[in-house]
Amino acid sequence: MILSRNVGRSLAAPVTLWLLAAFAMPLGVVMLLSLHEYSEIFGPLLRPPSLAQFQLVLGDGFYLGVLLETLLLAGGVTLVSVLLGYPLALWLVSVPTKWRSLAFMVILIPLLTNVVVRSLGIVLLLSPDGILNNIFGLVGIGPFRNMLYNHFAVMIALAQVFMPFVVLALYDTLQGTNPRVKEAAESLGASPSMVFWTVRFPMALPGLRAGIIIVFLMASTAYVSATILGGGRVQTTGLLVYREAIVNLNFPTAAALTLVMTLASLGFSGLVIFAFKFLMPWMNTARNSGRPNATLPAVPPVLMRTQEILGPVIYWILLAAAIGLLLMPLYLVVVQSFNDVPQASSARFRGFTLKWYEIVLSNGNYTDAFLNSVKLAVAATVIALALSIPAAFALSRFRFPGLPLLAVFWALPLSLPGVAIGVGMLKLLSIFIILPPFLGLLAVHVVLVIPFCISLLVASVHQLDRSQEEAAASLGANGAVRFFRIILPGLAPGLAAASIMAFLSSFGEVTVTGFLTTARMTTLPVRIYADATFALEPTVHAVSALTMIVTLIALAVLNKIFRVDRLYAR
Structure with a gap:
């Protein structure tokens, strides 16, 4: 032994x-840099500790505003990623085995493609003469000329980048669920809505929890998409850290910002874990009896009825939106590489070229x-x-x-x-x-x-x-x-x-x-x-x-x- x-x-x-x-x-x-009282590029790493940098970050309205802006943006990215990722994970599990590897390509190709490439595709998707405005024009809506260089554009770009992590986390849980559980519920007369809320959704909660935490942690420190799609109007903590460290060479402030953002993100993760303990009571152990408490939170009847009517339609809309968001920006980048236009941001196709x-x-x-x-x-x-x-x-x-x-x-x-x-x-x-x-x-x-x-x-x-x-x-x-x-x-x-x-x-x-x-x-x-x-x-x-x-x-x-x-x- x-x-x-x-x-x-x-x-x-x-x-x-x-x-x-x-x-x-x-x-x-x-951690050591964050305790430096002031920035000294060639100074020693070990100095008398000081909380001056944390006082600067937490006492300055600008830094606090950017911190709050980042947290709200990360929350929005997480919400969009979950709304689009959950139907995509359900679809991935339902695809026949012989086609599942191709379905996985839909997830893995964007996931393994450079984040800059995907952000460039979002620019082409949301540009005033881009494909999205052309689609809106076909139904008499728009054009919307302010979809770029704002929080909406950054949120969509980050959701496209991080949604695959939600899908893979959910897939890991869903594909391990015994299909006989769903069959047993259906044999007892449960409606599709009841099966979803009592079987499929509860079984997916562990994967959903992991996906939410991963996406929020990654979105809260992203800066590449914010730079490309924010147009200088969107400030994030990751972008400030990059500027302080690379442009200003102010390592102490960059380090303090990094730690504050990390602690805030970890605090959010703790809240998510606590909330999911309430949503997954069967994972808890009763204090006195030592037996699992398997009482599910009640689902409002109105939600059941609404899903019975609108559920299939919403599912297919969200699935199409998810696949489109993953693949369409990449397709637009390829098309644009053959487009004879003077500017990269011009999405309208003018002519074929190899130059x-x-x-x-x-x-x-x-x-x-x-x-x-x-x-x-x-x-x-x-x-x-x-x-x-x-x-x-x-x-x-x-x-x-x-x-x-x-x-x-x-x-x-x-x-x-x-x-x-x-x-x-x-x-x-x-x-x-x-x-x-x-x-x-x-x-x-x-x-x-x-x-x-x-x-x-x-x-x-x-x-x-x-x-x-x-x-x-x-x-x-x-x-x-x-x-x-x-x-x-x-x-x-x-x-x-x-x-x-x-x-x-x-x-x-x-x-x-x-x-x-x-x-x-x-x-x-x-x-x-x-x-x-x-x-x-x-x-x-x-x-x-x-x-x-x-x-x-x-x-x-x-x-x-x-x-x-x-x-x-x-």
């Missing part, structure tokens, strides 16, 4: 040490940025896999004190604001100037993709046939032989899936990368972001279309190796 525990600890050590150095340390730096692709392919800056992104993504993928394989075995085959806490720690990069990691790592690189920027970017990218790799590889380790390993051991095969001859081939599908997901996630990352790039070390997503912010030519659409082609090819290869719908199967 002691030997087994030591082996498990040894397998868990590499990924833990990496996250301590590249994740926990930057967060610690952010934007010619400019992109002949522009050395784009080529260099692409190569930087490929090198970074490949290196991050290789290191993340090397760290995640032993971690997956530690989770699957060993039990030792502290393992559950380590598992939570390994998943933290998904739930804490990326801007916090960016600010902390930026300060570390400014202190250890001997380190190349590429190493800082690589360390952060590995942190960001590790949770995906571990979750995918754990499922693959569970599926390994241990009897083959035992048979090989009985025939004298040592550990190395068993690993390379039996374990590694058995992990091949999971490794392929984790590799492609990690590569695409790293290749398209821009939120944290934007803090750490330099003039000589710019990635393609950051270059697209810069061009989308300052340039007007549709070359940005051409390079965005090329990145989508890379994503499509990678997903097609992944689906051949390992059906993408099985990546999220229980």
Whole structure:
């Protein structure tokens, strides 16, 4: 038993040490910076603690206003994501098995496409001469010329970015529900509305809770979409943190803003967890009896009757809106890349041209940025896999004190604001100037993709046939032989899936990368972001279309190796 525990600890050590150095340390730096009394770029990191920065942030009406604006915006994004994501998750579960991998493409292609690309598509969707206004014109409504560069545009863009997380969280819960429960309710005479409120909706609540928390945490620190679609009129905390850290080099204020926003978001998460305890009473244990309390909150009869009449219509409207919001912006970006217009924001098609692709392919800056992104993504993928394989075995085959806490720690990069990691790592690189920027970017990218790799590889380790390993051991095969001859081939599908997901996630990352790039070390997503912010030519659409082609090819290869719908199967 002691030997087994030591082996498990040894397998868990590499990924833990990496996250301590590249994740926990930057967060610690952010905490120390927030306690600096004033900004001193070349000053020491350890100074006498002061609450001056928190007093500035919490005592200034401007900062408080932006904080409230961010929280309300994140709440609106979460609401839209849930309203559109829930019907999409129900549809995903109902799709026949043979078509489900294609249905998953609808979710994964936008999810793995760069956030800048998707934001550019929203610009084309909401522009005065865009497709949405053209549709409104067909029914005699509009045109609406003020849909861009406001909170509505930013909210729609962020909902398009984060809705897939709600869908996947709900799918994970819904596809694990026993269909006999629904059949039993129907056999007892329950109407479709009653089945929904007493079976399907309650069963989906754990996934809904996870989706709400994830989307709110991510939306509350987003700044890329706010920059592109806000037009300077929408201020968010993430945008202020970026400006304070990158433009003003005021790390203490940026750190204090980051921590205040993080605490506010975590406070919201706590409220969500508390509210869902009320909605899921069967998950609670009665204090005295020790038996589950399975009393469901009553559903008003008027809501039941309304759903019976309007439910199917609302479902199909929301489903069409969700699929349209996910795919239409990407389609518009591709069309715009062939559009002979002088400005990128002009959505009306004027004529076919390939000149934007010619400019992109002949522009050395784009080529260099692409190569930087490929090198970074490949290196991050290789290191993340090397760290995640032993971690997956530690989770699957060993039990030792502290393992559950380590598992939570390994998943933290998904739930804490990326801007916090960016600010902390930026300060570390400014202190250890001997380190190349590429190493800082690589360390952060590995942190960001590790949770995906571990979750995918754990499922693959569970599926390994241990009897083959035992048979090989009985025939004298040592550990190395068993690993390379039996374990590694058995992990091949999971490794392929984790590799492609990690590569695409790293290749398209821009939120944290934007803090750490330099003039000589710019990635393609950051270059697209810069061009989308300052340039007007549709070359940005051409390079965005090329990145989508890379994503499509990678997903097609992944689906051949390992059906993408099985990546999220229980």
